[in-house]
Amino acid sequence: MKQSKYFIPTLKEAPSDALIPSHILMLRAGLVRQLASGIFSFLPLGYKIKKKVIEILRREMDAIGGQEFLLPALNPIDIWEQTGRVEAMGDVMFHIKNREGLVLAPTHEEIITYHARQHVKSYRDMPQIWYQIQNKFRNEPRPKSGVLRGRQFTMKDSYSLDATFEGLNESYEFHRTAYQKIFDSIGLKYFIVSASSGAMGGRQSEEFMVESDSGEDTCAVCDDCGYAANFEIATSDVEPVGRIQSDDHYEEFATPNAKTINELIVQFNLTEDQCAKSVVYIVDSAPVLIFMRGNDEMNETKLQSIFKTNQVRPAEADELVKYFGASTGSLGPINIPTKIKVIADLRLKDANGLVSGANKDGYHFKNIDFIRDCNINEYHDLRTVSAGEKCSKCGSALRVVKAIELGHIFKLGTKYSEALGAHFLDAAGAEHPIIMGSYGIGVERIIACYIEQNYDDHGIIWKKALTPFQVHLIGLNFTKSPETAEVSERIYKRLTDAGWEVLFDDRTDSPGIKFNDADLIGIPVQIICGPKNISQGKVEVKIRHNNERSTVDEAEIELILSEFYK
RNA sequence: CGGGGCGUAGCACAGUCCGGUCAGCGCGCCUGCUUUGGGAGCAGGAGGCCGCAGGUUCAAAUCCUGCCGCCCCGACCA
Numbered sequence: 001m002k003q004s005k006y007f008i009p010t011l012k013e014a015p016s017d018a019l020i021p022s023h024i025l026m027l028r029a030g031l032v033r034q035l036a037s038g039i040f041s042f043l044p045l046g047y048k049i050k051k052k053v054i055e056i057l058r059r060e061m062d063a064i065g066g067q068e069f070l071l072p073a074l075n076p077i078d079i080w081e082q083t084g085r086v087e088a089m090g091d092v093m094f095h096i097k098n099r100e101g102l103v104l105a106p107t108h109e110e111i112i113t114y115h116a117r118q119h120v121k122s123y124r125d126m127p128q129i130w131y132q133i134q135n136k137f138r139n140e141p142r143p144k145s146g147v148l149r150g151r152q153f154t155m156k157d158s159y160s161l162d163a164t165f166e167g168l169n170e171s172y173e174f175h176r177t178a179y180q181k182i183f184d185s186i187g188l189k190y191f192i193v194s195a196s197s198g199a200m201g202g203r204q205s206e207e208f209m210v211e212s213d214s215g216e217d218t219c220a221v222c223d224d225c226g227y228a229a230n231f232e233i234a235t236s237d238v239e240p241v242g243r244i245q246s247d248d249h250y251e252e253f254a255t256p257n258a259k260t261i262n263e264l265i266v267q268f269n270l271t272e273d274q275c276a277k278s279v280v281y282i283v284d285s286a287p288v289l290i291f292m293r294g295n296d297e298m299n300e301t302k303l304q305s306i307f308k309t310n311q312v313r314p315a316e317a318d319e320l321v322k323y324f325g326a327s328t329g330s331l332g333p334i335n336i337p338t339k340i341k342v343i344a345d346l347r348l349k350d351a352n353g354l355v356s357g358a359n360k361d362g363y364h365f366k367n368i369d370f371i372r373d374c375n376i377n378e379y380h381d382l383r384t385v386s387a388g389e390k391c392s393k394c395g396s397a398l399r400v401v402k403a404i405e406l407g408h409i410f411k412l413g414t415k416y417s418e419a420l421g422a423h424f425l426d427a428a429g430a431e432h433p434i435i436m437g438s439y440g441i442g443v444e445r446i447i448a449c450y451i452e453q454n455y456d457d458h459g460i461i462w463k464k465a466l467t468p469f470q471v472h473l474i475g476l477n478f479t480k481s482p483e484t485a486e487v488s489e490r491i492y493k494r495l496t497d498a499g500w501e502v503l504f505d506d507r508t509d510s511p512g513i514k515f516n517d518a519d520l521i522g523i524p525v526q527i528i529c530g531p532k533n534i535s536q537g538k539v540e541v542k543i544r545h546n547n548e549r550s551t552v553d554e555a556e557i558e559l560i561l562s563e564f565y566k
Numbered sequence: 567c568g569g570g571g572c573g574u575a576g577c578a579c580a581g582u583c584c585g586g587u588c589a590g591c592g593c594g595c596c597u598g599c600u601u602u603g604g605g606a607g608c609a610g611g612a613g614g615c616c617g618c619a620g621g622u623u624c625a626a627a628u629c630c631u632g633c634c635g636c637c638c639c640g641a642c643c644a
Binding site for chain 1: 567572576577578579593594601602603604605606635636637638639640641642643644
């Protein structure tokens, strides 16, 4: 490809809307342009990279027996109503206004299940792995960070259909391995975390994460043993509060100026372990009183999983008065005027000697015994881990990092097949819902994450898997030196004929412009043809990632390329 | 949806408080000449409803009202 004819609008300055490296570089290198918030056009160079990603995805999905579909983005809404997801998705789903009953698909479990229901009627028809690489539409409330969170994006989504849970496990493992191959071959540094299947009611789920300050997920990772988990479900090894030797009855004391745990600790010389913090949530419109140790933070996702709902919110001030007759800072487990559910974090299990609110503004109780004095309905792991706590596997200090979710694999179970009536007959002739899994990878996120991990002051640094071209042939000073033009053309033709993907900078611009553009675009190998070297029958080879330069004979070029790309 | 910021040429910005002197700078673009190993020089030139709509005023990029768009923080994210 001759660069003089190729549309690569590079920018010297970064558009002010772009803040993170991948976004800035994708704009500057002429890969994408933004059309509207969360909506991007891929320009030729960017699309070339995207197609390379897609090819890798296709290769690995085919390798595990996946069959490629292309499902419509326009969906009849009634299928989505049957699974209850029109409501669950809420505003995230785009609805067509001038044609009643159509929506834009944000994902495709429903449509896959629809087709499975039509034709997968026997255990003999399974297992199946169906996938597609297609645009998804989600009305994100706030798109951000370039292509990392958009309203229209490309996803590789696959779905497994199995007759048994053993089969599902196998399909899941196939995907897990394929995903590792995909990210490894691209050269991404990633880690896998256990994730919450949340209110979806699935069985197991893992996410493929890239550590990044631009990430929207938080994970706890252990660098020693490899433990990694999404914050939503992460646990750590923390000391339980336990019991102390004391039979003292609980006793009210005035705490007029202590509303927070820290104020209690300071004013009454307590330890965090002695304090049972009360938190009140409204879960499915019913209040739940939750106890956490000291300043331990409650994790909403864990709460959602316990109650299997995403209808969870902190109680409002007037609700606290209504249920407890007291306000925040004075709530506790004893003398609750209304009957509500009480749960506590595992760390407080069966503890005593505790201080908690007296359900009377300005008063607390001390010497509370959770066994003797309270009716704690259940104990659950409810706390959010924090950095530096001990890994529950190996005891090393956990790190807490921001991460970008690149892929998600998920054992769905029978939620969709049951809702849509996708049943099959087993060998004994008994009817069962199809057992499903769903697996997704964000295509644009791969590109953005790759760039986040591979750039320098000059621009992007591609490795061989995703580079839009294998060689950047840069001709210098053609107007002054027709011989250089001639030699460059000859090299271009020879490499192209030999099957190399060559971007040939045959523009008449000054060398500085060409070098800077080349580094910005980031093709791994640059071959520089200038008059000085040409006269000696030589060209210069520059390796982008380490800036290594060598002057070689024209005849050696292909050998060097074969070596680099072997 | 709450909070904050912004909208002036392709990109980056100044001008807005304090209305008139205001359509400006740099880069990019076009033409010519010179130049060519890390974003060249000189000369000449093109490009704008100052986001949109209303209002105030003799006069609006500038003041007022409404709307739209974009970015950031938060909420949200099968």
